[in-house]
Amino acid sequence: MLAKSTEYAIRALVFIQLQNWQDKRTGVVEIAKEIEAPEAFTAKVLQTLTKHRIIASMKGRGGGFFFTETSDQMTLFQVIQVMEGESIFHKCGFGLKNCSDANPCPMHDKYRTIRDGFFAIAQSETIHSLSRKVSEGKAVLNRVSFLN
Amino acid sequence: MLAKSTEYAIRALVFIQLQNWQDKRTGVVEIAKEIEAPEAFTAKVLQTLTKHRIIASMKGRGGGFFFTETSDQMTLFQVIQVMEGESIFHKCGFGLKNCSDANPCPMHDKYRTIRDGFFAIAQSETIHSLSRKVSEGKAVLNRVSFLN
DNA sequence: TTATAAAAGGACAACAAGGTCTTTATATAA
DNA sequence: TTATATAAAGACCTTGTTGTCCTTTTATAA
Ligand code: FES
Ligand code: FES
Numbered sequence: 001m002l003a004k005s006t007e008y009a010i011r012a013l014v015f016i017q018l019q020n021w022q023d024k025r026t027g028v029v030e031i032a033k034e035i036e037a038p039e040a041f042t043a044k045v046l047q048t049l050t051k052h053r054i055i056a057s058m059k060g061r062g063g064g065f066f067f068t069e070t071s072d073q074m075t076l077f078q079v080i081q082v083m084e085g086e087s088i089f090h091k092c093g094f095g096l097k098n099c100s101d102a103n104p105c106p107m108h109d110k111y112r113t114i115r116d117g118f119f120a121i122a123q124s125e126t127i128h129s130l131s132r133k134v135s136e137g138k139a140v141l142n143r144v145s146f147l148n
Numbered sequence: 149m150l151a152k153s154t155e156y157a158i159r160a161l162v163f164i165q166l167q168n169w170q171d172k173r174t175g176v177v178e179i180a181k182e183i184e185a186p187e188a189f190t191a192k193v194l195q196t197l198t199k200h201r202i203i204a205s206m207k208g209r210g211g212g213f214f215f216t217e218t219s220d221q222m223t224l225f226q227v228i229q230v231m232e233g234e235s236i237f238h239k240c241g242f243g244l245k246n247c248s249d250a251n252p253c254p255m256h257d258k259y260r261t262i263r264d265g266f267f268a269i270a271q272s273e274t275i276h277s278l279s280r281k282v283s284e285g286k287a288v289l290n291r292v293s294f295l296n
Numbered sequence: 297t298t299a300t301a302a303a304a305g306g307a308c309a310a311c312a313a314g315g316t317c318t319t320t321a322t323a324t325a326a
Numbered sequence: 327t328t329a330t331a332t333a334a335a336g337a338c339c340t341t342g343t344t345g346t347c348c349t350t351t352t353a354t355a356a
Pocket of ligand 2: 239240241242243244246247248249251252253254255256257259260
């Protein structure tokens with residue numbers, strides 16, 4: 001569904017949010033480890049997010065990535081848009097050049113329902129809302145095992 | 149959502165079904181033109197479908213692709229499975245190694261609903277049901293314009 | 297029986313996504 | 327002011343998907 005880079009972005013943002021709530025600023029190395037993603041690639045993802053003001057960054061000693069007040073309450077939709085665009089929310093499920101109510105493909109009615117449902121999730125869920133679930137222990141950020 | 153090759157496969161199958169209903173057997177060239185896909189690539193897709201008995205084929209003059217009685221009523225799920233596997237129906241939307249009710253990611257509840265909804269569509273819709281919509285004029289197979 | 301029209305198969309080319317590495321810029325601490 | 331820790335940037339590599347081309351097989355018609 002989502003591109004791998006988008007998944008990394010979302011997981012990284014949730015982790016950064018959790019760290020921020022503990023008044024910690026965190027860097028690439030720690031983030032990559034936590035979200036179980038390759039370090040250099042995570043750096044690129046964070047660079048993209050920073051360039052688009054989803055998060056802010058500080059270079060040098062004690063630097064790292066963090067949310068500002070204005071970059072807070074970011075919706076999943078905004079993150080997806082920045083990472084891979086929003087074509088996923090407009091695409092025809094049957095592969096036609098565009099999706100059209102007036103000239104529907106045979107999957108249109110049902111596919112559109114699903115696609116719009118996903119759009120609704122992307123609009124209603126935020127980095128905040130996801131992070132809250134994790135901090136309340138209702139959800140997990142990774143599958144790091146305690147064994148080994 | 150679906151791989152391009154899967155989309156080509158579904159569109160091709162619908163067209164073959166429509167042709168079969170008119171007692172016509174059709175070949176790669178015509179299929180590729182109708183579904184607006186590259187000819188050589190369409191040939192590969194049809195080869196895969198034939199190998200997995202989704203459709204049957206005949207070589208030589210007057211040959212082409214067609215459904216048999218046993219390959220009829222194929223669900224979208226079966227086509228997807230053959231073309232790209234079924235990982236799409238099991239994947240964690242947040243990118244974790246696996247999806248788990250017991251150990252959910254923060255997107256799990258909502259994402260699972262969407263994913264399962266898509267699975268339900270894939271199970272309930274068939275090449276038959278899609279083709280019927282097209283033959284009844286309720287849906288279109290392509291976006292070929294009448295202008296030009 | 298031969299020519300022809302088709303699918304099957306295999307090799308490979310093009311492109312996009314994912315991923316790595318090295319250098320540069322910048323902030324902080326000693 | 328210098329050493330160090332960090333992000334930014336750019337060049338590159340790897341892999342998977344999409345797409346092409348050429349040869350082989352097989353059925354039909356002449
Ligand atoms: S026209 Fe295909 S999904 Fe809308
Ligand atoms: S655990 Fe992520 S979708 Fe189920």
